[in-house]
Amino acid sequence: MAHASDPYACVHDCEHRHEVVEMKTYTVTAIAGIIAGVVAALVLAIVLVVGNEGHVPPTPSAAAQVPPNQSILPKLTPVAQLQMADPAEVHAAYAPNVPPPVTRSDQRIFEVHLEIVEAVCDLDPANGVKTEKWGYRIAGDTTVTCGAPGPVLRGRVGDVARITVTNLPTNKQPHNIDFHAVTGQGGGAAALTVLPGESATIEVRLLYPGAFMYHCAAGDVPQHIAHGMYGMFIVDPEKPLPAVDHEWAIMQSEWYVSDPDATGLATFDRDRLSLEEPRYVTFNGLTTALMNENELVMRVGERARIYFVNEGLNLDSNFHPIGSHWDVVYPEGATHPANIVIRGSQTTLVPAGGSTVVELVGLVPMKVVLVDHALVRTFYRGAVGYIRIDGTENPDIFRKVEPSTALPKQPSSEGQASAAVETGGGSEQTAQVLLSYRFAAVHDGYTFTCSPQPWMWRNPS
């Protein structure tokens, strides 16, 4: 029955009236749904573009598109139908640099040629310590005589990599390469075993995207890896990872050497190797590879991606950026979109022979200190690197409060701690690199400030 106060009143019967009410309800619901959808899309776009600097990492919903019982292997174009990659493509570079991402949409054949070098090389330049290193260089690059770590290689899932390894005739050892990116006997090691003066070639399909270790697997494999015979192979997914402002490669490794003699030469120490007690732990093969003039540089507002391989030989790495976070972690360096990324991690575990891919956002100017947070390796053994973030301060994120206002008026049971790592200059005479760790704590209304404690790389372990 019609009612004067009923906005949906009809003049016929109640059934018809209900239909009109339902139709109008549906219409209102539909309009509201459309508006809600548009608003949600706008909010999502704002979050992705503004809140995350335009970065769109893989999401759990995307990962769910490939259930575990389905293959993630690419559909392979037969090798006979593949074209050679454009000669302008770059597939090898030296860390911390990486070759540019492979962004083409088809599978190609590309070639890389590595040479094996053996030489006495710097290990701890600030202390004048050298050791015998074996490693890899881009073939023909005679400017490189120390090949540890070896070049960073890069290709795309589905590509065929034609890899040639040459053992220079001046070398003394047989060598080869086991590529963790390769599917086939020994990762190619047997097929690539070469005596001094020999070369060998394999053609291999890149099936899984990620950041992969490669290493020598000849003879006493631990001895060869401990001499520096390793590198990194980045395999880009079919759909490239989101573009970032910087991409860098870092390789952690251990050096089992004696104390240096009077000339600074530290020799291979098999006892230390057997005990898994390295004398040095380094990023990119040197104690100074990522500091001073070699520190990495980015700006506030930029995003950097680090491809990190733990070359071992024996230790797991606890990769941590002091003063920042891993905004994105591709766990175990497995960048296939079927995987779920981690957001906002503090420290990511990287097993020996494994990797991670992490991203860091510059939010305030500082020096991010890259460490293995098993900190003996950083303070006593050399595993440290720096990312300098330039730009404008942001007090909404970080500011120092003067001590007079920082001290609580009433004793509090809640303590606060802050820590910083910095380098100190060694004297010209000792040429020591000093690290100091300054710990300041505010606890129960009292301030404790410990004096900087310098340790030297040569500090006996």
Ligand SMILES: [Cu+2]
């Ligand atoms: Cu070798």
